[in-house]
Amino acid sequence: MYNSYGNNVYKKYQVNMGNPYPVKQRKITPIKVDGDPGATVRDKEEEIIENAKRQAEEIIQKATQEANDLLTQAEEKIIAHMMGVEQKAKEEGYRNGEKLAREHYQNLIQEAEDLKRSSEEMVRNTVMNLECEIVETILEISRKVIGMELYHNTDIIVGLIRKALLDSSLSEDIMITVSPDDYEVALENKEKLIEGLNNVRNVTIKKDSALEKGSCIVETGFGSVDSSVDTQLKAVEDTFREILGGD
Known part of the structure; x- marks a missing residue:
């Protein structure tokens, strides 16, 4: 009877992180000018924008992985406690091990759910806090690239x-x-x-x-x-x- 409840606890704990924090995609359509030598600058701008998108995606993936690692640790903690309480129930002759397990694990289950929510929030906040830094870094790179082009290509x-x-x-x-x-x-x-x-x-x-x-x-x-x-x-x-x- 107890093992059956333990399995139910584990299933409840399995948490889906959901979809990663979305990064909006927008196609940039530069103004076309026939025979325009300035096309080199716009090509550089598009290349820089693509690099920015890749950097943002890497940051989101890293933050999501860290959140999943935290959830995995919580899962291991719950399983370890389940095994310990089961052994204690057997040793002390508890007839209602399932009830005892429920009392011990209810807080851990809630903790796992709270951890899921806080991890998702962490991913969102990480991206939002780094947005300004990413923009400034990429713009600084673009200024240098375009500046060099201006001096070398009249x-x-x-x-x-x-x-x-x-x-x-x-x-x-x-x-x-x-x-x-x-x-x-x-x-x-x-x-x-x-x-x-x-x-x-x-x-x-x-x-x-x-x-x-x-x-x-x-x-x-x-x-x-x-x-x-x-x-x-x-x-x-x-x-x-x-x-x-x-x-």
């Missing part, structure tokens, strides 16, 4: 300016403002920048010492467009937060 600067032009509501007069580091590159590629833009008649390129390398602002009679690297990184940051489960 075509990226041309691509950024060209993208800003194509994103603008064009008028006959256009003002392009870049950093001092990118000024000469913009001047040398002026004709390439406005190629195919039939409505444009007058293009002025100027430099602004307040802008950093990779910054570009296009002003027309209808408004302005900021195609700076930092602006695009902000968009990448927002995407990271959505991927990692932010609202």
Whole structure:
């Protein structure tokens, strides 16, 4: 009779951790520009985002494994107590070993259920607490990668300016403002920048010492467009937060 109850206790204790903490997936669709040399930067951004997703999944898997280990230890503790009480019941001649076992194990069963809930909460909190750290780390990596590309590949600067032009509501007069580091590159590629833009008649390129390398602002009679690297990184940051489960 007692062994039968012991089996029931074990079945009740078997706890399913449930589904791991979800990591939202969102496909990033960059703006396509024909012949845009800036595609290299967007490729880097997509690669960095994929790395961020993998890191988040690894963290969740590790936290879940730690929670399962805790549950396994609790299970072993319950089984050990069950065996001890069974032996005690036999030695002392208890007729109702099942009742004695129930009294001894009720708290342990509740403890296991509480441990399940706290472990699931631990996984969620671990991911939430690390979200900011993951985003900042990956963004720092992306800044370094993109920064190196900007210094070694002037075509990226041309691509950024060209993208800003194509994103603008064009008028006959256009003002392009870049950093001092990118000024000469913009001047040398002026004709390439406005190629195919039939409505444009007058293009002025100027430099602004307040802008950093990779910054570009296009002003027309209808408004302005900021195609700076930092602006695009902000968009990448927002995407990271959505991927990692932010609202």
